Amino acid sequence: MVKVRFAPSPTGYLHVGNARAALVNFLFARHEGGQLLLRLDDTDTARGRPEYEQGIYDDLRWLGIEWDEQARQSDRLARYEEVAEALKKTGRLYPCFENEDELAAKRAALIRRKLPPVYDRAALAMTAEQRAAAEANGKTPYWRFKLSDEAVSWNDLVLGGRNIKLATVSDPVLIRADGTPLYTFTSVVDDADMGITHIIRGEDHVSNTAVQIDLFRAVARAPVPRFAHLPLISGGDGEKLSKRIGSISLKSLRKDGIEPAAITAYLARLGTSKDTAPLPLSELAAQFSLSDFSRSPPRFDAAQLLGLNRKLLHHMPYEAVRDRLPEGAGPDFWESVRGNLDLLSEARRWWAVARGEITTPALPGAALPVIEAALASLPAEMTPQSWKGWTAAIATATGAKGKELYQPLRLALTGEEHGPEMAPLLSLMGSARAARRLSACVAASAHPG
Template sequence: MVKVRFAPSPTGYLHVGNARAALVNFMFARREGGQFLLRLDDTDTERGRPEYEQGIYEDLRWLGIEWDAFAKQSERSARYEEVAEALKASGRLYPCFENEDELAAKRAALIKRKLPPVYDRHALSMTPAQRAAAEANGKRPYWRFKLSDEAVSWNDLVLGARNIKLPTVSDPVLIRADGSPLYTFTSVVDDSDMGITHIIRGEDHVSNTAVQIDLFRAIARKPVPRFAHLPLISGGDGEKLSKRIGSISLRSLRKDGIEPGAITAYLARLGTSKDAVALPLAELIAQFSLNDFSRSPPRFDAGQMLGLNRKLLHHLPFEAVKERLPEGAGPEFWEAIKGNLDLLREARRWWAVVAGEIVTPELPDEAVAVIAKAAETLPDELNAATWKAWTAAIAAATGAKGKALYQPLRLALTGEEHGPEMAPLLALMGRERAARRLGACVAANVRPG
């Protein structure tokens, strides 16, 4: 069975970049009839916060992403120690004593000789006595994984064939001097133990993949997971997403009024050959394929996501939004305004138009006559059919037509130059409010003399 994982660190709120990774993993699992694991990389106790952890749960559920299994790395310390001891016993995990200054000097010397700055494995040549002396002098070892002296190849499900010669890579540090394991190590142990079949992540992890494949082979006899690396999203000017747009959290998008369906519809197809369409998540899953992803970095277009948000709102039924509309707003109000919204929060402004107060506008002299006649001829009862007959009567009495007729009426009744159709708005605001606004507009725009 296909099994994938999303492994965020609770050191901040989810943003656009890692939301895309979570979504792609989730859709792949559902499309293949597999499982989606949420695993917290919560070993960073200094930067990790309970509110960030809770935020991960809330944001994923807000997007419609539910997990089939859950794990925390902080609860698996004993397992990491067990695997580390096994690697030490096999000679694949060895102690090192160089400090950062010594390592930097080695790298600088290699670069000066125009050689790759690969760790020289000096620690492997140390005798037990030398190691004991180093520890006696207060040095605590950190532990490196001895890479195989071969090339590692894999067929990336997005990027295609990849080949990396391990001798060109430094042996990675897996255990710090304080005994804490690094993510490269814990991630592979977890993926192996938990039966992860596919690892889908950003292209920035490609350089780690060969190392991790070698580590998979060292700690388990199970098949190595298949890898898929998604090209990183860029901003409008091509800069990396993580530098600017990637910092946009899902929470800020929610606060701005972007619907979760617009985010999933946009991110689901970002970087693919398919156009972004405001489809339900179930339909996006049914049409999902890793084969659709391009090898080129996609560009994040906030305007396109806003366009999807607009289309989604225009088709949402009242029941889907009623809890988020102003108190008292009913189905008639929603049907009247939804086709004019970019963001749901704009509904509050239109509720003030039909049920609250507006700022009386200033009008040119020729428009005041139109408003005065409108006040005189306002019907006793207002309904959806009132607008057409009423405006026809005003036009007949004043000779105004087109913009000269409709623009003053819209301004006087709503305080806005543009907006939803006036017929339902007029019926919603009622005769008393409409009459009061027309009268106030005439009074405010009468010029002395």
């Protein structure tokens, strides 16, 4: 069975890049009838926070991404130690004692000689006595994995064929001097133990893949997973997205009123040739294929995301939003305003127009006759049908028509130049509120300032 994983670190809030990785893994699993594992890479205790972990759960559930299994690396430290001991016995994991200054000097010397700055494996030449002497002098070893002397090839499901000669790569550090296992190590052990069949992640991990394949072969008898690396999303300025760009974090998008279905519909096809469309997750999964993704970095287009959000809102039933509308807002209000919303958060402004207070505009003198005639002929009770007869009476009294008639009325009644159709909005507003606004507008226009 296909099994994939999404493995975030709880060191920050999820951004659209994280969400895309989670979504693609989820859609692939559902399309293949497989499983999705949510694994928290939570060994970075210095930067990890409970609120970030909870934020991961909240954001994924908000997007509709469900996982079939859950694990956390902090529960598996004994397992990492067990595998590390096995690698030490075979000589694949060896102790090193160089400090950062010594390593930097070695790299600089190689670069001056125009050679690749690859670790020279000097620690492997140390005798048992030399290692003991180093430890007696207060040095604590960190541990490197001895890479195979071969080339590693794989057929990336997005990027195509890849081949990396391990001789061009430094033996990776797997265990710090304080005993903390590093991502390269823990990730491979977890993927092997948990039966991961496909690893779908960002292109920034390509450089790790050859090393991880070599390590996977050393620690597991299971087949090496297949890999798919998605080109990283770029922002409007072409830069890579970062967890630190709060304006495009999921938390920020959620607060701004972007619908989760707009985000999933957008991200599911970002970087593919398929048109984005406001489709449910089930339909996106049915049509999903890794072969659709381009090898070029896609650009995050906020305007396109907003357009999808607009389409969703314009067709969204009242029941889907009732709990997020202002208190008292009913189906009639939603039907009258949804066609003018880009974000659901904008509904609050129109609720204030319908039932709250607005800033009284001062209109030019030429518009005053229209407002005065409107006040004089205002129906005692407003219904959606009242608008047509009322504006006809105002037109007869003033001779105004078109923009000269409707623009002053909209401004006086709503404080806005554009917005929802006036007939249903006026019905929600009621005659008494309309009268107060018209009177205030007459006063403000007659005595500006």
